[in-house]
Amino acid sequence: MSYELKSAGALSGEPCRYGESRLLVRGPQRSLAEPYVAFLGGTEVYGRFVEFPFVDSLQSRLGVDCINLGSVNAGLDSFVQDETLTGIARGAQVSVLQMLGAQNISNPYYRVHPRRNDRFLQAQPALKALYPEVDFTEFHFNKHLLCTLRDISGQRFEQVREQLQRSWIERMSRLIEALEGRVLLLWLRYHLEADAGFPDEPVLVDRAMADALRPKVQGILEFRAESAAAARDIAGMVFGQMELPAARHMIGPKEHLRIADALAGCLEPMLPRK
Numbered sequence: 332m333s334y335e336l337k338s339a340g341a342l343s344g345e346p347c348r349y350g351e352s353r354l355l356v357r358g359p360q361r362s363l364a365e366p367y368v369a370f371l372g373g374t375e376v377y378g379r380f381v382e383f384p385f386v387d388s389l390q391s392r393l394g395v396d397c398i399n400l401g402s403v404n405a406g407l408d409s410f411v412q413d414e415t416l417t418g419i420a421r422g423a424q425v426s427v428l429q430m431l432g433a434q435n436i437s438n439p440y441y442r443v444h445p446r447r448n449d450r451f452l453q454a455q456p457a458l459k460a461l462y463p464e465v466d467f468t469e470f471h472f473n474k475h476l477l478c479t480l481r482d483i484s485g486q487r488f489e490q491v492r493e494q495l496q497r498s499w500i501e502r503m504s505r506l507i508e509a510l511e512g513r514v515l516l517l518w519l520r521y522h523l524e525a526d527a528g529f530p531d532e533p534v535l536v537d538r539a540m541a542d543a544l545r546p547k548v549q550g551i552l553e554f555r556a557e558s559a560a561a562a563r564d565i566a567g568m569v570f571g572q573m574e575l576p577a578a579r580h581m582i583g584p585k586e587h588l589r590i591a592d593a594l595a596g597c598l599e600p601m602l603p604r605k
Contacts, residue, residue, distance in 0.1 A: 349400075352415035354446055357384065357399040367396035368598065369420040371410050372429030375519055376401025380559075380568040380578045381587055388591035393598060398423070406435030406448025407502050417509050425549065425601045426510050427594065430518045430541065432534035433499040434473045440491055443473060451476050461487055478528035495535055500543050507547045515597055516544060516551040519590070521558055523580055552597050554590055559583035 347358040357377045361367070370376050370386045376399065378384020390397040400416050402409060410416055420426040435448035440458040444450035454467035462480060470476040481488040507514050518541055523530045541551055559565045564583025565575075582590075 349419060350415040352413050354402050354405065354409055354413055354416060356402050356416070357386070361396055361398055363398070363419060363422065365396055366424050366603075367398050367422075368393065368602070369398045369400055369423035369426040370429075371416065371420055371426060372401045372517065372519075373405045373431050374401070374403050375582055376427075376429050376517075377403050377405075378587060379403055380570045380574070380581050381584050382567070382569055383584065383587070385587040385591040385594065388588060389594055389598070392591065392595050393602065395424070395602060401429075402446075404447045404449045405431075406443065407431045407499065407506070408436050408443060408448050409446055411502055411506050411509075412445055417506070421510050423513070424603070425513050425515060425598065427515050427517050427598070428503075428506065428510070428548075430503075430516055430533055430536055432532065433495045433536055433540075434477055434529070434534045436495070436498055436502055438494055438498040440494055441467075441473075441476070449473055458491070461490065474528055474534070492535060496537075496540055499536070500540055503544055504547060507544065512547060512549070514548040515594075515601065516541070516548050517594070518551055518553040519556055519582075520553065521556040521582065522561070523558055524561065549601060550597060552593060554593050556582050556586045556590065559586075562586055 345358045346355040347360040348355060349360065376386065378386070378401065384399065386397045386399040398419060400420065435443055437443050439455055441454050442452045444452055449472055451470045451473050459467070462483065465483070477491070480491060521532050523532065529535070545551060558579065559568060559581050560579035562583060562585060564585045565578060567584045568578050570578045
């Protein structure tokens with residue numbers, strides 16, 4: 332097997348910012364003057380280590396500008412709190428919104444970083460009361476925190492899980508409402524064999540949560556993907572010498588083409604005929 336040992340900076344589409352947004356998204360930066368489709372999501376929508384993410388493939392297939400607002404390590408809060416990107420998505424003919432993990436949102440138990448939502452910032456009083464034996468200064472990432480809480484007490488962890496899922500539905504509903512319901516949800520599911528903590532992506536998102544949003548959107552595309560390692564899809568990815576372990580967990584170029592095929596079939600009927 333061969334693969335590109337280059338810096339991720341060698342990718343086409345350097346990160347860019349739109350307007351007053353502080354969130355780095357996938358370039359190239361595109362004009363918003365013509366009709367377009369917007370794509371909001373995290374690392375998978377951004378297409379980390381992939382030269383031509385599925386958003387690029389859809390641009391040529393749909394014949395309409397496709398604005399990639401995906402950002403590495405972004406979670407749902409990244410977009411809910413970003414009026415610039417929300418405004419861009421609201422101006423789209425339709426927005427594709429990735430169903431991101433429920434672990435990476437601020438909630439009554441803990442706060443996350445406002446842009447890099449995978450980063451744990453602070454435990455709330457409710458979590459300190461629920462887990463008085465835990466020193467929360469030891470945690471920097473939400474997954475590590477949640478794995479530890481579950482290992483200490485599965486029963487108490489159920490309270491945290493239920494609250495995260497309630498917060499996720501509320502936050503998703505708020506974003507869908509801000510986009511005026513012109514939304515196709517992308518439920519991009521895949522399994523990480525090496526992750527014994529929460530191996531299924533998106534984390535803590537289940538069918539009941541998807542069904543709660545179904546009446547609010549134009550559709551939900553559930554797509555089962557494989558990581559680059561599982562799909563033997565590392566060839567053609569672009570990454571530095573030390574980034575191979577991370578690249579193995581990402582979605583590779585062949586899977587991006589499969590996602591584009593599936594999305595094209597959903598989006599074409601939603602767009603005005605030329």
